[in-house]
Amino acid sequence: MLRSGRGLYRGAVTHLPLRLTIDSDALASNWRWLAERSGGAACGAAVKADGYGLGAAQVVRCLTDAGCRDFFVATWAEAEAVLPHLGEGALSVLHGVAEEDMGAALASPARPVLNSPAQVRRWKEAAPGRECDVMIDTGIGRLGLSPDEVRDGVLDGLKIDILMSHLASADEDREMNQRQRALFLELTPRVPARRLSLANSAGICLGSDYAFNLTRPGLALYGGIPRREAAGHIRQVVRVEAQVVQRKAIPAGATVGYNATFTASEPTELAILNIGYADGYLRGFSGTGRAKVDETFLPVLGRVSMDLTAISVDAAPSLREGDWVELDYDLPTASTQSGLSQYELLTGLGARFGRKWR
Ligand SMILES: *Cc1c(COP(=O)(O)O)cnc(C)c1O
Numbered sequence: 001m002l003r004s005g006r007g008l009y010r011g012a013v014t015h016l017p018l019r020l021t022i023d024s025d026a027l028a029s030n031w032r033w034l035a036e037r038s039g040g041a042a043c044g045a046a047v048k049a050d051g052y053g054l055g056a057a058q059v060v061r062c063l064t065d066a067g068c069r070d071f072f073v074a075t076w077a078e079a080e081a082v083l084p085h086l087g088e089g090a091l092s093v094l095h096g097v098a099e100e101d102m103g104a105a106l107a108s109p110a111r112p113v114l115n116s117p118a119q120v121r122r123w124k125e126a127a128p129g130r131e132c133d134v135m136i137d138t139g140i141g142r143l144g145l146s147p148d149e150v151r152d153g154v155l156d157g158l159k160i161d162i163l164m165s166h167l168a169s170a171d172e173d174r175e176m177n178q179r180q181r182a183l184f185l186e187l188t189p190r191v192p193a194r195r196l197s198l199a200n201s202a203g204i205c206l207g208s209d210y211a212f213n214l215t216r217p218g219l220a221l222y223g224g225i226p227r228r229e230a231a232g233h234i235r236q237v238v239r240v241e242a243q244v245v246q247r248k249a250i251p252a253g254a255t256v257g258y259n260a261t262f263t264a265s266e267p268t269e270l271a272i273l274n275i276g277y278a279d280g281y282l283r284g285f286s287g288t289g290r291a292k293v294d295e296t297f298l299p300v301l302g303r304v305s306m307d308l309t310a311i312s313v314d315a316a317p318s319l320r321e322g323d324w325v326e327l328d329y330d331l332p333t334a335s336t337q338s339g340l341s342q343y344e345l346l347t348g349l350g351a352r353f354g355r356k357w358r
Pocket of ligand 1: 048
């Protein structure tokens with residue numbers, strides 16, 4: 001039996017035509033680097049969106065072994081999927097509690113991250129005295145209580161473990177980072193909480209001033225490089241491989257793919273790979289992506305289509321139908337090639353991959 005990352009069981013005879021290889025050593029090593037960069041602060045892990053597409057259950061198990069104890073998901077459905085793998089760690093649910101979440105939330109050991117006065121009221125009424133986390137909006141303009149709501153005492157009476165805020169532009173050198181940190185420092189003495197937390201992956205790179213008691217990296221765990229400080233320390237975690245369905249020669253003047261966006265200027269050897277935008281290899285890679293065989297890069301020719309992508313294989317004369325080919329999925333490079341963010345490159349990876357941990 002093979003077990004896919006989505007928890008489906010398939011007969012061993014079913015051939016999964018695409019491979020995602022996930023390097024648990026690299027994942028653990030990235031967490032250790034982020035933990036070290038967090039100075040004296042504990043280092044958690046954002047595992048929302050199924051561990052950024054890798055498989056949250058395996059990510060949680062791997063990082064628990066590495067020493068991580070604080071995990072973050074977006075929803076209660078994600079919490080339910082992660083909890084059996086958690087061990088002694090703690091789980092926070094970033095979207096907090098809507099009315100229809102209360103049943104699940106009260107039955108769960110996970111903590112809601114309360115984001116609005118209505119969520120705070122709901123929690124105080126249904127679970128008085130029970131521990132929660134809280135998000136303050138110090139400028140991102142997304143989830144969280146406003147500074148005025150905090151000053152007005154909306155949070156009074158809550159039992160708070162993590163009091164957090166989220167940086168809007170930590171991946172850039174902007175004054176906004178200092179402003180958000182200063183506002184966080186101004187507001188937090190007003191709110192009794194066990195731990196303070198501000199930094200995501202990029203925030204950890206900004207230095208120990210941003211670490212407080214707990215950091216919350218996501219992207220960099222999975223091989224993303226949020227800022228230059230992480231380059232050379234963060235290792236690639238995910239490798240994407242596809243198979244050659246057909247190899248063919250086309251003459252000068254022939255075109256490749258939908259809308260004939262590539263025209264061969266000379267006789268060209270093509271390999272047609274079984275990967276496309278339905279797998280998350282989006283059309284941004286059209287004419288810009290590349291595959292890698294040994295140390296040779298093979299450019300994508302023409303449009304990426306739903307289930308197929310053509311590459312030039314003039315430089316790989318021995319590549320045959322049925323061979324596996326690695327796509328260049330080094331996240332910063334692939335982000336430049338495709339115009340997609342490193343986050344989108346991870347979370348878009350589709351359901352047709354056999355996810356293989358090693
Ligand atoms: C997603 C998320 C993180 C992790 O951010 P990265 O940029 O992936 O490191 C941390 N905190 C919150 C509140 C988040 O939503």
